[in-house]
Amino acid sequence: xxxxxxxxxxxxxxxxxxxxxxxxxxxxxxxxxxxxxxxxxxxxxxxxxxxxxxxxxxxxxxxxxxxxxxxxxxxxxxxxxxxxxxxxxxxxxxxxxxxxxxxxxxxxxxxxxxxxxxxxxxxxxxxxxxxxxxxxxxxxxxxxxxxxxxxxxxxxxxxxxxxxxxxxxxxxxxxxxxxxxxxxxxxxxxxxxxxxxxxxxxxxxxxxxxxxxxxxxxxxxxxxxxxxxxxxxxxxxxxxxxxxxxxxxxxxxxxxxxxxxxxxxxxxxxxxxxxxxxx
Amino acid sequence: xxxxxxxxxxxxxxxxxxxxxxxxxxxxxxxxxxxxxxxxxxxxxxxxxxxxxxxxxxxxxxxxxxxxxxxxxxxxxxxxxxxxxxxxxxxxxxxxxxxxxxxxxxxxxxxxxxxxxxxxxxxxxxxxxxxxxxxxxxxxxxxxxxxxxxxxxxxxxxxxxxxxxxxxxxxxxxxxxxxxxxxxxxxxxxxxxxxxxxxxxxxxxxxxxxxxxxxxxxxxxxxxxxxxxxxxxxxxxxxxxxxxxxxxxxxxxxxxxxxxxxxxxxxxxxxxxxxxxxxxxxxxxxxxxxxxxxxxxxxxxxxxxxxxxxxxxxxxxxxxxxxxxxxxxxxxxxxxxxxx
Numbered sequence: 001x002x003x004x005x006x007x008x009x010x011x012x013x014x015x016x017x018x019x020x021x022x023x024x025x026x027x028x029x030x031x032x033x034x035x036x037x038x039x040x041x042x043x044x045x046x047x048x049x050x051x052x053x054x055x056x057x058x059x060x061x062x063x064x065x066x067x068x069x070x071x072x073x074x075x076x077x078x079x080x081x082x083x084x085x086x087x088x089x090x091x092x093x094x095x096x097x098x099x100x101x102x103x104x105x106x107x108x109x110x111x112x113x114x115x116x117x118x119x120x121x122x123x124x125x126x127x128x129x130x131x132x133x134x135x136x137x138x139x140x141x142x143x144x145x146x147x148x149x150x151x152x153x154x155x156x157x158x159x160x161x162x163x164x165x166x167x168x169x170x171x172x173x174x175x176x177x178x179x180x181x182x183x184x185x186x187x188x189x190x191x192x193x194x195x196x197x198x199x200x201x202x203x204x205x206x207x208x209x210x211x212x213x214x215x216x217x218x219x220x221x222x223x224x225x226x227x228x229x230x231x232x233x234x235x236x237x238x239x240x241x242x243x244x245x246x247x248x249x250x251x252x253x254x255x256x257x258x259x260x261x262x263x264x265x266x267x268x269x270x271x272x273x274x275x276x277x278x279x
Numbered sequence: 280x281x282x283x284x285x286x287x288x289x290x291x292x293x294x295x296x297x298x299x300x301x302x303x304x305x306x307x308x309x310x311x312x313x314x315x316x317x318x319x320x321x322x323x324x325x326x327x328x329x330x331x332x333x334x335x336x337x338x339x340x341x342x343x344x345x346x347x348x349x350x351x352x353x354x355x356x357x358x359x360x361x362x363x364x365x366x367x368x369x370x371x372x373x374x375x376x377x378x379x380x381x382x383x384x385x386x387x388x389x390x391x392x393x394x395x396x397x398x399x400x401x402x403x404x405x406x407x408x409x410x411x412x413x414x415x416x417x418x419x420x421x422x423x424x425x426x427x428x429x430x431x432x433x434x435x436x437x438x439x440x441x442x443x444x445x446x447x448x449x450x451x452x453x454x455x456x457x458x459x460x461x462x463x464x465x466x467x468x469x470x471x472x473x474x475x476x477x478x479x480x481x482x483x484x485x486x487x488x489x490x491x492x493x494x495x496x497x498x499x500x501x502x503x504x505x506x507x508x509x510x511x512x513x514x515x516x517x518x519x520x521x522x523x524x525x526x527x528x529x530x531x532x533x534x535x536x537x538x539x540x541x542x543x544x545x546x547x548x549x550x551x552x553x554x555x556x557x558x559x560x561x562x563x564x565x566x567x568x569x570x571x572x573x574x575x576x577x578x579x580x581x582x583x584x585x586x587x588x589x590x591x592x593x594x595x596x597x598x599x600x601x602x603x604x605x606x607x608x609x610x611x612x613x614x615x616x617x618x619x
Contacts, residue, residue, distance in 0.1 A: 011512035018405060021397025025488065026414070028481050029421045032432050039435075086328030094322050095329065104329055107336050110603045113535060114596065115542025117569045118339065121592040124576075125342040148332055176314040178321035199423075206425020209544040209569070213576045233427050237545065240431045248435075255431050259424060266423050270416065 033259075040256025043249040052221055053235055056244045062254055064221040068230040069205065071223065072136055072215060076143025076204055081197055084148040088155025093181050105156070111149040119145050120210030128214060136222075136229035139215025146207060147200040154196025158189040195269040202265035206258050208233035232258055340596070347590030349582055358590060364555035364571075366579070371587035373594060375555045379472060379565040380595070383547060384540040386476025386561070387483055391540075392533055394480075395487030400517055402488070403495040415492065422485035430549035433478035434470075438550055441477070442469030446562055464560040468552065473561040475551040482546050483536040490532030494525045494613065528613035534606030542599045544569035568595040 047061045054060025091101045123142040128134055162185050170180040186193070216228040217238060236254045239247035350358065354371060361372020402415060446467030453459035498521050506516045522529070552564020553574050566574075568591045579585045 007512055007515070011514040014514040014517075015405065018397040018401045021394040022401045025394050025398050025484050026417070029417075029485070031436075032429070032481070035432055035436050036428065083328050083331060086325045087332045090325035090329040094325055100329055100333070104333055106604075106607060107333060109607050110600060111336055113538055113542075113599075113603055115544065115569060115599055117542070117544045117572055118343070118592050118596045121346070121572070121576075121589055122339045122342050125346045125589070126338070145335060148335070152332060176318040178318040179314070181321070202423055206427060208425070208427045209573055212573055216577065233425070233545075236427055236431060237548075240434060240549065251431060252435075255428050259428055262423055262425060263420060266420050 036252070036256055036259055039249075039252040040259075043253035044256070048250075048253055053219060053230065053239075053250070054246060055219075056242065056247065059246055060250070062232065062235065062250060062257075064218065064230045065232045065235040065254065066257070067221065067223070068136070068215070068218070069232040071225075072140045072143055072211070072229065072231060073201060073205055075137075075140035075225075076147055077197065077201055079140065080144035080147030080200065081151050083144075084151025084196075084200075085155050085193070087148075088152045089159065089181060091152070091156045092159035093177070093185065104152075108149045108152050112153060115209075116146055116207055117209035120213055123210065123214045134214065134216035134228045135226050136215050137225045139211050139229060139231065140225075142210035142214045143204045143207060146204050146210065150200040150203055151196050154199065155189075155193060158192030158196065159185055161192065162188040191272045195272050198265050198269040198272070202262045202269070205261050205265070206233060208237055212237070343589060343593040343596060347586055347593050350586040350590040353583060354587075358587075359594075362555075362557055366575075366581075366584050369581065369583050371583070373568070373587075373591055375557050376566050376568040376571045376591060377594065378557050379475075379551065380541055380567040380569070380598075382472055382561070382565070383475045383479055383551070383567055384537060386473065387479035387540045388533065388537055390477065390480035391483045391487050391536060395484055395536070396491055396529075398484075398488040399491035399495055400521075402492045404513055404517060404521075415489075418485045418492075419489055422489055425545075426482060426543055427545040429478055429482045429546040433474065433546060434549040437478060438469040438474050441474055442467045446473075450562070461559045462561050465558075465563050467562060468564060470550045470552045470564060471562050472551065472565040475547045475565075475567070476561075478546050478550055479540045479543055482543065483540050486539055487532060487536040490535060491529060494528035494532060495521055497528070497613070498524050525613070527609050531606045531609030531613065534602050534609065538599050538603040538606060541602065542569060542595060544573050548573045568592070 047059070048063075049061060049066065050063060051059075051061030052064050053062060087104070091104060095101045119142050123138050123145070127138040127141060131138070166184050166188060167180050170184045171177075175183070211231050211234050215231060215234070217234045218228045218230040220230075222229055232254045236251045236258075239251035239254075242248065350371065354361070358371065358373050359377070360374055361370075362374045363370045363372050364375060365371070398418070402411060406414065446463075446469070449463040450465075450467065453463045502520050502524065503516050506520045507513075511519065547567050548570040551566055551570050553566050553570060554564040555566055555571075558565070572588050572592055576585070576588050579588055
């Protein structure tokens with residue numbers, strides 16, 4: 001009986017630790033979100049969306065940062081998505097068993113979680129040094145390089161989920177491969193492909209490290225792709241570390257905006273996947 | 280209409296039909312050629328895209344190597360073993376950032392792995408079925424929150440909290456313990472190596488728990504049921520069946536988390552203090568590779584300074600590349616076994 005009691009007690013103890021870790025883990029994450037909401041909402045007002053980032057010690061908004069983030073995110077996705085989709089298509093359709101695909105899949109998975117600051121260094125070396133100055137374009141390219149692995153991965157996965165019988169039926173009608181892919185495989189996997197793009201947007205909308213030394217930052221409103229451009233993450237980084245109350249408040253508000261955007265995008269991606277699983 | 284007219288009409292109709300047939304054949308032929316051209320063009324396009332992605336990665340490594348050549352020439356292998364980091368005299372050594380990177384990541388993993396495993400066990404073995412999906416989804420959503428959010432929270436909430444409530448306690452509790460008193464010495468700054476490790480742990484936690492949960496779910500139910508059937512407690516099932524069965528995948532998941540922790544930039548930069556020195560105490564400010572780059576790159580003057588920072592980036596990339604490659608290899612092996 002003694003052994004049995006020890007075993008039961010041990011069971012209770014370790015399972016208790018499991019419950020404790022859930023409380024600790026989810027608690028931490030809940031506190032982070034709660035603080036963010038509390039601090040961020042306090043500074044939320046129409047001014048945030050209509051005024052420029054202020055000089056130290058006075059009030060202002062985040063208009064230039066929000067615009068800059070939108071422009072660079074859009075460009076990054078526009079540059080990265082076609083490349084990623086085509087490469088993913090090659091891996092799932094034309095070269096399903098080729099050596100290139102195996103190598104690419106491995107490398108792509110590593111790029112997927114490689115430190116983004118290294119991407120920033122790469123773009124700095126290749127574009128900023130060659131052009132002689134920081135620019136929004138360089139920022140967009142570094143974001144695009146982060147988009148590519150996400151899109152490659154989801155495109156390949158989603159296309160592989162499309163049953164081969166669909167492709168065979170189309171091929172039996174005499175359709176060439178390109179049309180089978182375009183009219184059958186892409187259409188069957190459409191929800192999944194959109195999910196991939198949404199996830200990629202969510203991933204880059206909070207990226208800071210690669211922007212710090214490609215797009216730099218800009219105190220003023222600018223839509224010039226050839227000049228430094230402001231972005232929400234860069235502004236948060238600068239303002240949060242400053243000693244000024246107004247700046248810190250704006251940093252919290254910006255952080256809230258980014259988090260909301262990321263959460264909305266991830267939930268949208270998930271809903272798409274649930275409603276039409278790529279099978 | 281006379282007989283002749285009718286014959287003429289039929290003949291001309293036939294002629295039109297024949298002509299149409301001929302042109303239809305011709306059109307079919309051109310359509311087929313068009314198909315073939317388009318097919319080949321699309322094939323080549325996708326192939327080119329695949330190569331481009333591959334070349335991009337090669338380009339990343341190549342550009343880092345080229346960029347760090349001046350520093351490699353100037354300092355050689357001493358770069359890895361020197362602590363000095365002096366932009367004025369242009370003497371650079373990477374030891375302090377490398378030390379900081381490894382120590383913060385170790386602290387992060389020491390916290391995140393047990394807690395993450397606990398959450399995964401809860402989700403697969405203990406959680407009521409109705410709660411499984413919502414909690415699982417919540418964790419996956421949290422894994423997607425950008426690191427700068429964790430950074431700003433760490434700076435304004437976690438660091439003051441640790442400074443006021445935890446660090447003084449640690450200092451007095453271990454004041455008379457031989458080794459630990461050195462680890463927890465000095466004034467409680469709030470920001471420092473320990474705080475950076477804790478914030479990394481919170482950041483990596485969703486990743487570790489999500490992967491461990493996925494890995495635990497590959498255990499066949501019959502194995503667990505058999506163990507329960509011979510009278511094992513839930514903990515014994517987890518320890519003797521679930522964990523041994525998924526060991527390879529778990530290590531893969533942990534390595535993936537470690538790869539993230541090593542390369543993490545923004546969350547750490549906010550709270551580490553950016554001090555280029557190695558101090559024995561975990562409470563004092565330090566620096567990591569990525570924090571050094573993020574803090575100093577735009578202000579770096581002189582080629583050697585920039586080049587030293589790029590060499591830091593190269594070191595970081597090489598370390599994470601190997602960690603992630605091992606992780607992917609292990610996870611791949613698990614999936615192969617699953618498919619068999």
